[in-house]
Amino acid sequence: MLSRRYGERVARQDPFIPRSTDPRVQRSRAAVIATALELLTERGIAATTIEAVSERSGVARTTIYRQWPGQAELVLDAFAAVLRPPADPDTGTLRDDLVELTTGLARALSTGPAAGLMLALMDAAEREPSYAALHRREAELRHAVILDVITRGIRRGELPAGTDPAEVLDLIAGPIFHRRTVSQGTVDPAFAARVVDRVLLAYRHP
Amino acid sequence: MLSRRYGERVARQDPFIPRSTDPRVQRSRAAVIATALELLTERGIAATTIEAVSERSGVARTTIYRQWPGQAELVLDAFAAVLRPPADPDTGTLRDDLVELTTGLARALSTGPAAGLMLALMDAAEREPSYAALHRREAELRHAVILDVITRGIRRGELPAGTDPAEVLDLIAGPIFHRRTVSQGTVDPAFAARVVDRVLLAYRHP
DNA sequence: GCGTAACGCTACGCGAGTGTAGCGAAAACT
DNA sequence: AGTTTTCGCTACACTCGCGTAGCGTTACGC
Incomplete structure (x- = not known):
């Protein structure tokens, strides 16, 4: 199971391919x-x-095999179904944009359906190339939004010119992840806002 | 295997129990x-x-079963064998203490034997109580050192009185973890120092 | 309505891993 | 030197999950 090699089907299942409009297929x-x-x-x-x-879904085992080659492909499809990048809040100020995004991340990691899945994906990505690819793609989509927001902030002068957006991203998203997965503290909107304000403060004085 | 219930043996294997001085036992x-x-x-x-x-170790399967009840207990023992808290650097300044600790963390997560293990433990801790206990214990030991360093810094006036040490910890360790596991960037000493300096800067101006 | 496609079900062979039992050989203690 | 302990090995019964094949039934599309 773990030594399975992933064929081309995995490679091209980018979002995912319905390929059938039959309601029976979509239901199962x-x-x-x-x-x-x-x-x-x-x-x-x-x-x-x-x-x-x-067993749990009530869908026959043979039916599942008709739609997915194996466990790995099914799990990848399942992951792909919940990992959705956030929308750009575009509130007008960098601070509020970041608070919005960070609050969303905190919520997703605490209560959302992806809460318990993120670590599983990250761990699997350490060893299995197909999980690594999915994780990378997901992170890129999510980060693209955040990097846009930060770059916009730099252009507006809310952060000094020359600031590295990727560094700001790590400084803001990192503490949320860390508190959730290592410190085991609560990650509520208040904490999210505190992190954003603290990090922005760090860039205010050169 | 994954539905195994963990008995008392797991609970009391705190560091770990040699229980035998026979060199044959210790060798295997x-x-x-x-x-x-x-x-x-x-x-x-x-x-x-x-x-x-x-198969890989050359130690007979029956011999392993003589020393561990099952897979879970063996894996927990293995984890416990590598998760060692860092030493307090105590350089004299908060900044250098933190750089030292953060560099050590970055190194451990990049090249050390625990590099690929941390995520596995964190993921398992999400679902299995015995892994969660081990993860919590490990994090507490590691954090105790960092919190000491930060508290000392506050006492010395290098951070404002009233600063929350736990928040500083998340702000510093978080980005390291995040860059290693999500952004997939390099976590070298330079990055570690940059994070520390940036975070300390954030507390310099109230 | 009629043909077709997807469904659930049963059955089968297979491999991997579990956990236990018994045995002779070798190494360690005393 | 003699006793005890641990070791490796073989064997066995068992469970779980895989992946495929065939078949009757049901629900869809045209």
């Missing part, structure tokens, strides 16, 4: 993905077997 | 733990089976 597909996400959250990647998904 | 124990760590790094927790450890 949706049920399978939803159940897979449940199992991923509750028990992790390794325990999210086709067997287990079939 | 060491070989097994070393191999388990290799497999954990290369393939993750789920693939680190007793079977696989036995």
